Amino acid sequence: MRDVAARAGVSVQTVSNVVNGRGHMREQTRERVAAAMDALGYSVDATARGLRSARTRALGFLLLDDDPRYLADPMTDMVIAGVGDVARERGYGLLIQSGEDGLLQPLLERRVDGAIMYLSGEPARRVAHVRRLEALGHPAALFGDAPSASLPAVTAANRDGARRLAAHLLARGHTRVAFVAGRTSWPMIEERVAGYRAALHARGVAPVERCHGPWSAEAGEEMAADLLEAADPPTAIMAANDLLALGVIRCARRRGLRVPDDLAVSGFNDFDFSAFVDPALTTVSLPVYAMGRAAATLVIDRLDGRPASPPPEFAVELILRASA
Amino acid sequence: MRDVAARAGVSVQTVSNVVNGRGHMREQTRERVAAAMDALGYSVDATARGLRSARTRALGFLLLDDDPRYLADPMTDMVIAGVGDVARERGYGLLIQSGEDGLLQPLLERRVDGAIMYLSGEPARRVAHVRRLEALGHPAALFGDAPSASLPAVTAANRDGARRLAAHLLARGHTRVAFVAGRTSWPMIEERVAGYRAALHARGVAPVERCHGPWSAEAGEEMAADLLEAADPPTAIMAANDLLALGVIRCARRRGLRVPDDLAVSGFNDFDFSAFVDPALTTVSLPVYAMGRAAATLVIDRLDGRPASPPPEFAVELILRASA
């Protein structure tokens, strides 16, 4: 910056003003400085700027998850895509931090100005992390609700979606409707279970649930096998996401059951492949990308000193296809 | 840090030594300092450290892609997961930057020490970006090969995989084998096309290719429809990834063709769902997660002053299932 100033015949402060788009200068001066920056290939040093201004212009994406291969979930990816796009548009960097231990490190070390925390794992641990995040006092948003958190949360009508889906199955005459999910819990998954239970309860039907293993098709297949071997097997299985549903369908096929005639199967999320499998999956779609954008907007608005009202709950869409 | 030093009764330098694990001190001193850090809830300020040491301990993941929803591809996600895990294990942060314009900004602004560039888009633009990256002189690795680049590249035997897959189809008696891909090109995709062409050429069969639209199942369906309407339609279609293949299968179904009897279909990548669709997809699996790890290891080894030999080309695996 000193070199640029020297070359343009101004002080470093003026260069700083040009870089940061602060007015207060003649067009001619600005141009001279711009030319000098160009000639010298100058870029601001984000480190020095951050040290002095106490703002890094970066956002942290904090992924609370014990699975090391954390990004495998297509939903997570679309969230990050949404967050990343907004960050880019608003001139912010995006730092990804995952795991359980040093989750808040980016904030503590002042690498980022604010954060979005993506919640998974058992409720007690989630709450503990949210508390710690709150205590830091940085602008932040949660992805997935946390009970009694003061931080704004981006949510979708998962509960309602699951309720409507279960109601649909019951209306079709199913009386034994089971629910399968992976072992690791998410806020959104818990809402789906709650919606499922509510719908069944309203009709006096007892819930049957399995929550084992990873979020893979294999796990879906195993849980379905377990359910179908029971004395009074379900005639419909709701899976907590589409990949699990795929496993359920394969399990049914292998046992000679027709889908949806002998066993209705539904998923959740409307992944890319869901419309193209056979039978096409009945599922619930969530505007995940838009939700990621909302979370990032929330945090950046606060960082940039804008009003920023918390977003409404995002609507979900019931997608009725062939499988249920 | 000054506060910690005061509380522990030492100089700031000693605190710095403790934080950075430099030896040269009594156990007792270290403990006193550690206690003081704990009591005050001290964390190093990454910004200040970065300014002084000229090292940020962060890695950039530079995603050259014009599609704003850049993370939609499951393969990209697994790469990032691999990169992210290694970064975390080695004490580095991971900064994601995407798009076309300010792709090198994290490097220029000294937000990161090194970078991994994930290449996509047309070859000429890819090369231009690689050149610019090289010119910066930072430790970096490429994901996907770039012609005549001096930077180390992480690659897989895509060409060989496609060649073997095409050979398999030809050996099964197919004489009209087509290839479909999305519009945006990747190095890995180009290798797949090359392998396909080589296998056909070796048997004197003319290639038939379509490269339109996004990397979606819909696009696969459209390209397949186009191919199957031709005078002399293919009896086998190789898709450049599994999602496209799904679309091809649906197209076949809708036209009353049985897969694989009337039309053989293959994919690439072995996505999560591929073993669970009907018919199960014949495909080629790539160790994408391991490749992401390798890319990050390459860069961090260089940053940490370790020898770091470039990784070998990763092997791919032909996965023969029911669809071809």
Add this chain to the structure above:
DNA sequence: ATGAAAGCGCTAACAG
């Protein structure tokens, strides 16, 4: 084995 001093590149505050 520990301490003192200097300064990384930038921006805030204020002076001119």
Add this chain to the structure above:
DNA sequence: CTGTTAGCGCTTTCAT
């Protein structure tokens, strides 16, 4: 509208 001064929190260098 532009310049001067000071200092962000840390690490490097050199001294003890």
